[in-house]
Amino acid sequence: MDRIPILKLGGVLIVTIQVDMHDRLAMALEEDLTAKIAATGARGVLIEISALEIVDSFIGRMLDNIAAISRVLDAETVVVGMRPAVAITLVELGLELTGIKTALNVERGMAMIRDRLAEDDDLGSARARYED
Amino acid sequence: MPVTKTEVLPIRSSDDVVRVRQAVRTCAVGIGLGLVDQTKIVTAASELARNTLDYGGGGEVRIDVLQEGARKGVRLSFEDHGPGIADIAKALTDHYTTGGGLGLGLGGAKRLSNEFHIASTPGVGTRVTIARWK
Amino acid sequence: MAVDGTAVLTQTVAAEEANILAAWFSLLKAGGALHTGRIREAELDTQARTVLEQLRVSLAAAGTEVRADAYAPLRDTLAEVSRSRAIQGFTPTDTANFVFSLKEPIFAALNRAGGKDPAAVAKGTWAASHLLDALGLHTMEVFLASREEVIGRQGQEIAELSTPVVRLWDGILALPLIGTLDSARTGVVMENLLQAIVDEEAEIAIIDITGVPTVDTLVAQHLLKAIAAARLMGADCIVSGIRPQIAQTMVHLGVELNVVSKATLADAFALALKRTGRTVVRKQPSISSTAS
Numbered sequence: 001m002d003r004i005p006i007l008k009l010g011g012v013l014i015v016t017i018q019v020d021m022h023d024r025l026a027m028a029l030e031e032d033l034t035a036k037i038a039a040t041g042a043r044g045v046l047i048e049i050s051a052l053e054i055v056d057s058f059i060g061r062m063l064d065n066i067a068a069i070s071r072v073l074d075a076e077t078v079v080v081g082m083r084p085a086v087a088i089t090l091v092e093l094g095l096e097l098t099g100i101k102t103a104l105n106v107e108r109g110m111a112m113i114r115d116r117l118a119e120d121d122d123l124g125s126a127r128a129r130y131e132d
Numbered sequence: 133m134p135v136t137k138t139e140v141l142p143i144r145s146s147d148d149v150v151r152v153r154q155a156v157r158t159c160a161v162g163i164g165l166g167l168v169d170q171t172k173i174v175t176a177a178s179e180l181a182r183n184t185l186d187y188g189g190g191g192e193v194r195i196d197v198l199q200e201g202a203r204k205g206v207r208l209s210f211e212d213h214g215p216g217i218a219d220i221a222k223a224l225t226d227h228y229t230t231g232g233g234l235g236l237g238l239g240g241a242k243r244l245s246n247e248f249h250i251a252s253t254p255g256v257g258t259r260v261t262i263a264r265w266k
Numbered sequence: 267m268a269v270d271g272t273a274v275l276t277q278t279v280a281a282e283e284a285n286i287l288a289a290w291f292s293l294l295k296a297g298g299a300l301h302t303g304r305i306r307e308a309e310l311d312t313q314a315r316t317v318l319e320q321l322r323v324s325l326a327a328a329g330t331e332v333r334a335d336a337y338a339p340l341r342d343t344l345a346e347v348s349r350s351r352a353i354q355g356f357t358p359t360d361t362a363n364f365v366f367s368l369k370e371p372i373f374a375a376l377n378r379a380g381g382k383d384p385a386a387v388a389k390g391t392w393a394a395s396h397l398l399d400a401l402g403l404h405t406m407e408v409f410l411a412s413r414e415e416v417i418g419r420q421g422q423e424i425a426e427l428s429t430p431v432v433r434l435w436d437g438i439l440a441l442p443l444i445g446t447l448d449s450a451r452t453g454v455v456m457e458n459l460l461q462a463i464v465d466e467e468a469e470i471a472i473i474d475i476t477g478v479p480t481v482d483t484l485v486a487q488h489l490l491k492a493i494a495a496a497r498l499m500g501a502d503c504i505v506s507g508i509r510p511q512i513a514q515t516m517v518h519l520g521v522e523l524n525v526v527s528k529a530t531l532a533d534a535f536a537l538a539l540k541r542t543g544r545t546v547v548r549k550q551p552s553i554s555s556t557a558s
Contacts, residue, residue, distance in 0.1 A: 020150050020154070022146040023146040023149070024146060053157075053174070054153060054171065054178060055175070056175050056179050057182075057237060057240065058178075058182060083171075085167045085170070088168050089168070089172050089175050092172065092240075093240040094240055094243070095240075
């Protein structure tokens, strides 16, 4: 079975979803990403969905899960490239995906992850200084 | 309501759900629905097809292309012979689910469609019909 | 037994077509169809002739099943008559009467033909009445459908005209809403807003509601939908233009807009600039060379 490829760029994992996913593929992605975050210690996950014409509650749930799992593993997830028609439909469906960070495109998404991680690091080092 | 075209597709596997999405998309494009409306009906179809598969034990969908005067529409009828739904009103409220899902399927599909009709008998089965007009 | 009635009707129409046509045409003229000068005699003659001929053919093929395929040409002709009459300024009743006035000539023909068989005449009359009612109603439906189409189109145009999206600065959009926000309009607003977010690569969208007369729970829901959709595209929203009365109404109704809101568009713009990492700096007045 084909699996969706996961790329690694520095400390960020990048996934581009380009196919009309069936359920098994979506579950496989969730598993693969979880394993890879743990294995690489990645601090960021970028999911690019500009090719997705449909996001239904199943895919929405998958995205929510991935965001929650990565948070537990200390990584920040950003979903980028949602199509306008998809956003409108999701909102109408009642799925606002409030647990997920979103950005317009890959560039913005990466900037967001970098900023967030820099903040965390600053906070971390500030605390370290305080505790010294 | 005059039906100009009919197609019946089985829903027995998650690959079938993908096929249903594609067939509905083709239909929607065929009657000239705008992009947002296309997305709405395909998403609603995806929700209902999943329900048919996950809760109904599999079933089928009938896709009708409708023509009423100058107006064109698409009607989808999802049918299964599964356990049926005892409390339909409850099932239509969001976040209600007996399975592990988000429970937005029925209510969501209703909001995404121009017409929505559901008939279900516990122990016999369920039929959900939705329609979107241009 | 409807079968008998339909057969009688079919035979009568076929046999007496010319007589029925002549009688119908004089009825139409007497009824004043030509008096207003909106339609010419030749045109009326053609319409009547065509309708009656198609009626005869359809009857032979499908009895009184108006919805059958065999009736399609007749339905189309009547639809065309309905539309052209509407343009010519006739009321839908006039057009329906065009069809209903065919009853008298047909009943008369049935009487003449049926003569010694009152049962056949009665059944034929019932079939004819049933059939012409359906056809008359068809012309009404066509009229109504085209009216609805016009109204729908106009509504769409109005919605689009009243939701412009303005680019205030790089990555900052403004959406001044004028008028009330219903669910149809919200759809248009969302489409325009989201497309603009993509086109302008906007990070912030300011939704100004100065021109929205009331914000009740329903309007607030629609606003929240638009804001949620923008957020899914990676753009943050700021709401501006909340008048004091609206703020009060919202609190009393328990409506919560969980988004930053500012009183004026200017304040919202200033906030947007700050959020996107910009400051506005006043230029130092240049020292005049003639000052001494």
